[in-house]
Amino acid sequence: MRMIVPADRTTAAVELIESTVGTTHLVVLPGVARDPVGDLVMCDTARESADELLHGLRDMRIDQDGSIAVENIDLSMSTRADAAEVEAPGEGADAVIWEQLAEATHEESTLSFTYLSFMGLATMIAACGVVLDNAILIVGAMAVGPEFGPLAGVCTAIVQRAPRLAARSLTALLIGFLSAILATTLFSLLMDWLGLFSDSMLDAERPQTGFIWQPDPFSFVVALLAGAAGTLSLTSSKSGALVGVAISVTTVPAAANAAVALSYGEFAQMWGSIGQLLLNLLGIILAGTATLALQQRLWRTQRGRLKRRLRRG
Structure with a gap:
């Protein structure tokens, strides 16, 4: 996921991402976004966890005052990503976003x-x-x-x-x-x-x-x-x-x-x-x-x- 988050909501968004099971590879780049203005936040999340995370981000109105972009990753070579996939509930093929x-x-x-x-x-x-x-x-x-x-x-x-x-x-x-x-x-x-x-x-x-x-x-x-x-x-x-x-x-x-x-x-x-x-x-x-x-x-x-x-x- 790639998000442009208003600066006053970055801390809350990061806390939500960190508390969501199945999420990893969190990156925060303060103040780099120009249109709209805000912080750039990126993370990888298991498909099983994506829907819950998206709902939480939308409750913060990040989709209205910033942006949320989601794309599939065809290949991720990372031990942490494998662990996040295991931690997430259920199977990715069964998850509905x-x-x-x-x-x-x-x-x-x-x-x-x-x-x-x-x-x-x-x-x-x-x-x-x-x-x-x-x-x-x-x-x-x-x-x-x-x-x-x-x-x-x-x-x-x-x-x-x-x-x-x-x-x-x-x-x-x-x-x-x-x-x-x-x-x-x-x-x-x-x-x-x-x-x-x-x-x-x-x-x-x-x-x-x-x-x-x-x-x-x-x-x-x-x-x-x-x-x-x-x-x-x-x-x-x-x-x-x-x-x-x-x-x-x-x-x-x-x-x-x-x-x-x-x-x-x-x-x-x-x-x-x-x-x-x-x-x-x-x-x-x-x-x-x-x-x-x-x-x-x-x-x-x-x-x-x-x-x-x-x-x-």
């Missing part, structure tokens, strides 16, 4: 041109996949879709009781999917005019992609599993797992099938696809929220045990 999670979901759930572009492009790719009954295109569209960011934002907002984040995330989801479906409907009409799409292709047997507009209990089960896995990948910083989550849920393909079906007036397929979409979104939100709530409860229990042990010692 709530401030980091809130910041990440805030960025991912912000309605922007880039977000809408990815949503539209992913849905158009999926539209080609459903018409051609091509599973490779469907998987590609799932990987491109950015919808898990706002979904994670909704889960975080529910657990953290952050109504603004919830409203922003739900707005991004709603507008994102509606705009993607509208754009893909126009895209489908254009492809039909060019002779590349046809209603017979949509109505034909589609063994690879027919499941997209025919939701079943497995759709909800997979959405629950994906929601839990995706949330764990975000909280543990294992972003590689998030790619697997993205290609396991039928959100973008369902929106694409709804758009193509709408362009041809195939309302049965359209409503079936919308049902698939809503079922997947609900499953991800329920599982993601439950996973975060469980992590929060387990981590509070671990920290409580550590504090009681330290008091006894």
